[in-house]
Amino acid sequence: MTLRVNLHELGAMDGAARAALMLRADQELGDVLERAAPIIEAVRTEGEAALRRFARDLDGVTGELGALEATEEDFEVAYRAVEPEVIAAIRYAVANIRRFHEKQLPEPMWLEEVRPGAFAGDRWTPIPSVALYVPRGKGAFPSVTMMTSVPAMVAGVPEACILTPPTPQGGVDAATLVAAREAGVGRVFKAGGAQAVAAAAFGAGPIPKAAKIVGPGSPWVVAAKRLLAGRIDTGLPAGPSESIVFADETADPRLAAADLMIEAEHGPDSSAYLVTHDRAVAEGALAALPGLIAALPEQRAGFVSTVLGGPRGGVVLAASLEDAYAFVNDYAPEHLEVLSDEPFAHLGRIVNAAEVLLGRRTPITLGNFVLGPNCVLPTGGWAKSFGPLSVTDFMKRSSVGYVTAAAYPEMARHAHALARYEGFAAHAAAVAMDRDRAPVR
Ligand SMILES: NC(=O)c1ccc[n+]([C@@H]2O[C@H](COP(=O)([O-])OP(=O)(O)OC[C@H]3O[C@@H](n4cnc5c(N)ncnc54)[C@H](O)[C@@H]3O)[C@@H](O)[C@H]2O)c1
Ligand SMILES: N[C@H](CO)Cc1c[nH]c[nH+]1
Ligand SMILES: [Zn+2]
DSSP: OOOOOOEEEGGGOOHHHHHHHTOOGGGOOTTHHHHHHHHHHHHHHHTHHHHHHHHHHTSOOOSOOOOSBOOHHHHHHHHHHSOHHHHHHHHHHHHHHHHHHHTTOOOSEEEEEEETTEEEEEEEEEOSEEEEEOOBSSSBOHHHHHHHHHHHHHHTOSEEEEEEOOOTTSSOOHHHHHHHHHHTOOEEEEOOHHHHHHHHHHOBTTBOOOSEEEOOOOHHHHHHHHHTTTTSBOOSOOOSOEEEEEEOTTSOHHHHHHHHHHHHTTOTTOEEEEEESOHHHHHHHHHHHHHHHHTSOHHHHHHHHHHHTSTTEEEEEOSSHHHHHHHHHHHOOSEEEEESSSHHHHHTTOOSOSEEEESTTOOHHHHHHTSSSOSOOOOTTGGGTOOOOOGGGGEEEEEEEEEOTTTHHHHHHHHHHHHHHHTOHHHHHHHHSOTTSOOOO
16 A cells, blocks of 8 residues: 655645645536436335345345334344443433534524514424434444434424445444434434435335435435435535644644544545645654554555545645635635644634634544534535534524504505515505405405
8 A cells, every 4th residue: 555645835836736636526426426316216216125226236235134214123232232332422422412502402483573563583493304314334423323313303303214324234333223312313214325315305115205314425425415406405515524634833743644534534535634834744744644544444544545645635735824724715624623732823714614623632533423513514615605514404494574553554555665666466455455454254
């Protein structure tokens, strides 16, 4: 395995080379969109039979798949199989994630008296149903189970279910089942990839049609969400993981190198940069990386070296601190870690990042698993306009209005003038009527 890590010197790069560093795997889906389309069509027309076929052909299930929905016995077996230390960590994380997300709950309703006797406001209610996608391919994700399930439960969604690819034995990852139960989601189905997104959009076998699907995934999941966006609310775009570790001259290069590997180890389609304006930090990190990579298990070492030596990763040496801020804000990373003795001094300069983790004791790992903020985050540059998954992603807002007799005449007069101007005669007629006359029955 080659352990070559890129050094990108921004001062020596032209605009095109700099722009090339910004590209992500989910911006270039290539033929995945085309190849996901027939999978979706098969689920739409064949339902459960297609899901069973894809479990075998795409998820590599060789064991007995059984019922698509995890049974009570599956949950019991999972609790026995997962190490007590991991169950304790899941409970610790669920408590923190719940505490964080409860703070996000909006007031159920507010009304403002916009004119004397005329009231307008917002009312928040949960969405009726949601499918929570939990990936399982290059890893298992009890973390994502908690991060999608807890806010859905805090929001009060009445019908929530988890969709996750089956294991090769035909079951569900044990810690995913434990995390689902601890977070309060009772239904877990074995379906992954594009076929899972299609099952949520149309309903398939026991998998209910949902109003929305949330959760991150591989390019197959991203592609299916794009193709089905007219059939189901696909929420925030969360594709292959990406990060920037931003380090100033006070940063420890070895920590910078270690933290650069965190998101790079997800897979070859990840993106990960260390951005610094300090040459000593850049060179120290480059020197530390081969040894750190070599200490990883083979598959993860392979992913990290592919990412850090490929077109979407490495060490970025900015021409100045200003240039480093500009790079981060242009890139709009999913995860941003700020390694500095004064991390808050940089916070005001960061405007585009889905998550900002401050200081040497807040590595991305803590955010991914236990701190409380959501680890399902927008990728592909979408952090310029989207935030992390939150409680309000599981709710919708309705406007509410109420006009009294005291406020009506003036409001009606102004509305009538605008209705006439826009040429809407029925709109105008409705506000020309006497609304306080006794009804004629
Ligand atoms: N943005 C976020 O918030 C966030 C959070 C966690 C994970 N992630 C990312 O989610 C992704 C998870 O990917 P994963 O692969 O581990 O799991 P996944 O569940 O997303 O993908 C595996 C599924 O893809 C389908 N698939 C695989 N190869 C296929 C093929 N050739 N044809 C058709 N379908 C195919 C299979 O059905 C399988 O079920 C990673 O890229 C990770 O970085 C992102
Ligand atoms: N980094 C992922 C989001 O991009 C979340 C995660 C979960 N487990 C490990 N990482
Ligand atoms: Zn991660």
